[in-house]
Amino acid sequence: MTLVKFNPEKRNNGALMPNFTDVFDSIFNDSFFNDRMTVRVPAANISETEDHYHVELAAPGLRKEDFKLNLERNVLSISVENQKEQTNSQISYNKREFAYNSWVRSFTLPESANPDYIEATYTDGVLKIDIAKREEAKAVRRQIEIK
Structure with missing residues (x-):
């Protein structure tokens, strides 16, 4: 019942x-x-500055060795393979809300991105990826004289 x-x-x-x-x-x-x-994929923040695109993924509890970043045909894929958890037979869970699952997030890079200059760091549970812009895509600024 x-x-x-x-x-x-x-x-x-x-x-x-x-x-x-x-x-x-x-x-x-x-x-x-x-x-x-x-949803069992990390949340992402995507921002843009004058000369870079920035992608941040909230993925706590992992190590930088757990991530695989691949670039193929202008698609950046970030993946984590399934983690084998240490099971303790003495613990009986009433509820489990977190687990280490495999996941993949893919992002299509804009044409203005330079795929040759991509850097990634993992600090405090956040994977940060910086993607440089092509020189011709950067904003050109100059002072225009009034005649």
């Missing part, structure tokens, strides 16, 4: 059966579904 949470205070007055939505809320808010629907 499964217990379903019922909240009489939360009434959906516009629904035909207001209590019916409570049943679905309890099912889809359960950790069984949430654990499987969670």
Whole structure:
């Protein structure tokens, strides 16, 4: 038998059966579904300066040796292979929310990026990738004299 949470205070007055939505809320808010629907790739920030593109991936708990960066046909792929965890038979988990899974993130470089000058560093759980821009793509600035 499964217990379903019922909240009489939360009434959906516009629904035909207001209590019916409570049943679905309890099912889809359960950790069984949430654990499987969670995206298991790191979040990314992408920014641009005058002469570089910057990609940052939040990937804590890894080592720099775990990452593989590949560039093929103007697509930068960042991957991590599955980590074999040390299992301790004395620990019985009630809930596990983090695991070391394999993942791949791919980014298509713009034409203004220079694929010959890509640098990556991994510090404090953040993988930082700097991609230089081509010289012709850099903003040209000059003072224009008024005559």
